[in-house]
Amino acid sequence: MRVKYVLSEVLVGLWRNVTMSIAMIITMAVSLTMLGASGLMYRQVDDMKDLYYKNIEVSIFLTQEVTEQERTDLQTKLDSDPLVKDVLYVNKDEAYKRFKEMYQDAPDLVNAVKPDQLPEAFRLKLNNPEQYKDVYDQYKDTAGVEEIIDQSRLLDKIFNILTSIQNIALAAAVVMAIAALLLVANTIQVAAYSKRREVAVMKLVGASNWFIQAPFVLEAVVAGLIGSLLGLVALVAAKYLLFDGSLSALQGLLSPITWGDILFIFPLMAGVGGLVSAGTAWITLRFYLRV
């Protein structure tokens, strides 16, 4: 009977103040969507970092006047370097071949450049791409080295952008969460006020505190859970319309978001939505009902 009583009180409570309940659920949903999106991006960025940094290369270009001796010295040094996983030597002919492939749409440019003019290079794969700086410091003054170029610097820029998007989503989630919290607190106050007579009688005859509080707290929790469900719907729609739709051209660039990722992030959203609402409701009641 008590469970039934509490549940019916929850539904009556949500319905009694339906506009406020809707406002509470919507803000909660937006906040949780942002939270979920930022969580998804976090995984996404991690995946992409793995993917890209694994294939990253550092190129050491040699000067035109490099001697045979300098080249072999460098080669042996690189071969024995613990930072370096793989070394590939590219001579002028190969460099020219690559150059021709890369600029095959611009025959004028290709014709203007002779194989001689392109630098020889060592292409390195590092054991840990983040140790690029060490490699750079170590070889920049070596005889015969013209320039060291690291692809990860470009990637860093891209990932910086992605990280700031992620932070913006997280900040939006926090701001919306604050709005949601205030709405929860307000809804609970209104609910407690409209049931003040019942609450007074319950306190008088000795109903236990949890019994008095449970309907209010659960009302907030149910709103939080509905909000997180709407957030899930929003994320599914975003995947369906954005990633599988208009952004599908970028598929090779972005690592795919799977349905599994979204299902994985949902418990987080539901948990945060439920717990935060419950906590807010409980604290509000402590001040408002003093039970």
Next chain:
Amino acid sequence: MTKTYPKASRPSLDNVSVSIEKGEFVFFIGPSGSGKSTIIKMLLHEVAPNKGRVVVNGKDVTSMRSWKRPHFRRSIGCVFQDFRLLPNRTAYENVAFALEVIGKTKAVARRVVPEVLELVGLGGKEHRYPHELSGGEQQRVAVARAFVNRPLILLADEPTGNLDPDTSIEIMRLLDRINRTGTTVVMVTHDSNIVNQMRRRVVEIESGRIVRDQARGVYG
């Protein structure tokens, strides 16, 4: 015991000591602001004394933790001047509500509530709403609600304050009947008529001090 409210110039109760035996019927009388209601609040563990102890049913409640209060209150029934009934519930539902919120089943309520409504003289009016009942009848519902859980103590804070003299006397008969079942009744009032008719113990309070404690007293 002594109780001083914050911002008050003098204590609401000043070094008051009173002992009520089980099964007694006690009137607390005195002018408004004399501290009568503070005694009720202390017995309900709503306020605590600054000095001294409050012992109810053999238990020292002075330092009782607030989470124990609900269970403690189940042994005390309460009636007020303004009835405090739930307007959207019938007489039966009002009384049953008090049982259900402390975890009694509907089956228990179905057995006990008609009995107690019969006891207070409301047989046949179980399904009336408070606005369909007279003041005296509403107070009977309140008494039924206070008594339905068979408390050891019944506190009545000016229960006849809103009622005409004849109805007041009926309510007093009812409280007397409840007292005869062994329930201790503590009643705060300034209805001299009733005190004089009942001839029970009278404790008079003035400016927070006991000025009289008489076994079969009259009003002033």
